[in-house]
Amino acid sequence: MAVHTVTTGENLWTISQRYGVPVSAITAANGLQSTKLTPGLALYIPAADESVRAYRVKANDSLTAIAKTFNTTVQAILRRNPALDPARLSIGQTLFIPSRTKLSFETLGFIIPYNSQAFLLTLTTISQELTYLAVAAFSFNEEGFVYAELSDDGIPARSRELGIVPLLMVRNYRGGKFDAELAGTVLGSSAFRRNLITSLSALARQRGYRGVSIDIEFIPPARRNDFNTFLRDLKRELGNLILQVNVHAKTEDIPTNRIIGAYDYKTIGSIADITAVMTIDYGYPGGPPEPISPLWWLAQVIRYSITQINPRKLLMAMALYGYDKETGTNQTRALSVQSAQNQAITLGVPIQFNSTAQSPFYRYQREAQHVVWFEDIRSYIQKINQIDIYQLRGTTMWQLSQPAPQLWAYLKRNSTIIKK
Structure with a gap:
């Protein structure tokens, strides 16, 4: 590598x-x-080198024991970490270890199927790098009944053929945005919650899904306990189907916050089979130019999350996109990581790298000054290292219609993606 x-x-x-x-x-x-x-x-x-694993030193560790764990040698570890004193390992210290043993983890890709048939062609090419596929084609009305906003025609069946676990993803999406009032209305009514639960379970089974992915955002904080009740009852209804829940990222619990307040990590993590923390959009649309997911922030979110949720049930998130922002107005244009990279090449502007955020960016002038933050192979590797360091279940990727060839090529050669 x-x-x-x-x-x-x-x-x-x-x-x-x-x-x-x-x-x-x-x-x-x-x-x-x-x-x-x-x-x-x-x-x-894509060279035929050994993979490099990331490891955080624990109490009573020795280089000999670490080398044995990773099927390598002490000498190889010392070559990769030249400043390392083998007699002075520090708890929490991160080592990079050349190893023939690849990192194994799960991946969950999201798709908004604006064109189901076109997506099926893409899905075939990346199928070996996906464990789960969440199809974001469904919303619900004010009485809690689920309906299809987009066609998922052929996607669940093809996913199963390719060894991917398909999940029906439901969102409180209305009028082109997440609707807090819709979430509050349905979650606040026991009758409407029951409608949402029964229609989700029935529709998932009817359409050949193997589980449900919940993406209900901007839930009014007052509905925090109702959301927990909804998830508990939904899991009971789903039985052996998977319940996967997506939650906004946070580094502490603030129950009154309008974005993160309704997410009781500890309870959600105990109910759901899989919980995904959305470690993306630190730099958000309409906000000032900032990294999509700076490494220091992602690590803070993970460290808090694993105090509440079993890391073996926890997925972090990676973005397959970047944001091109006009300075001053912060007008934002989203583009795939491939498009962001190739735009810099076409414009002939140098790409810079923020070492603190471990994120690439560049600037260009077109009527106004623009700043583009995105992800590249360097930032992806650093994020994947966090899966290794904190022993997470894996990662999510939003979303699969955005080309990210560097990431797929890296995963293919350097990781073992777990299949179910």
């Missing part, structure tokens, strides 16, 4: 020769549209 950051004057041929990897392989793995490059561009080089 290798990551190469382009410097001024480099080209694909010289990079290809340096790593012994064909230009065509580098182009495909990185979604490049031409041979043109730009300084600061991070390229994933």
Whole structure:
């Protein structure tokens, strides 16, 4: 596994020769549209190297024991961590370990199926890197009855054929946005909650799903206990079907907060089979230009989350998109990570990397000044390392219609994605 950051004057041929990897392989793995490059561009080089694992030192650890765990040698660990004093391991210290044992974890991809048939072609190409697929095609009305906003035609059946577990994803989505009033109305009524529960369970079984994914956002804080009751009753109704719940990210519990207040992590984590914390949109649409998911923030969210939720039931989140923001107005345009990368190349602007956030960004001028924050292979690797360090169940990816070739190429070569 290798990551190469382009410097001024480099080209694909010289990079290809340096790593012994064909230009065509580098182009495909990185979604490049031409041979043109730009300084600061991070390229994933699909070389046949050992994977590198991340490990947080625990009490009574020794390098010999760690090496045995990861099927490597003390000498290999010392080469990868040159500043390491083997006689002075510190609890909480992070080591990077070359290993033939790949990191195993689960992945959950989300899709809004605006075009089901086109998505099925994409799904086939990434099927080995997915454990679950949540189909965000469903909402509910003010009496709690679920209805399809978009067609999921063929997706559950094809998912099962490809060894992917399909989940029916329901959202309180109305009029192009998440509707807090809708959530409050339904969750606050025992009759309407029962309607939502029975219609979700019936529809999931009818359409061939193996579970339900809940994405109810901006729940009024006063409905916190009602949401817990809804989830408890829903899990009972679903029986052996999976209940997966998505919650906004937080680093502490603030029950009165309008965004995170209704999410009782401890109770939700005890009820749901899988809980996914949305460690994305730190830099949000309409807000100032900031990283999508800075590493320091993601780690803070995970550290809090695992005090409330069993890490083996917990998924963090990764974004397959970036935000292009006009400075001053903060007018925001979303674009895939591939498009964000290739836009920088087309414009000929250098890509910078924020070492604190572990996130790439660049600036360009078009009438007004623009700042683009996105994710690349460097930021993805750092996030995947958190799965290893904190022993999480895995990660979610929003959303699969956004091309992210670097991530898929990395997962294919360096990870073992668990299948159910």
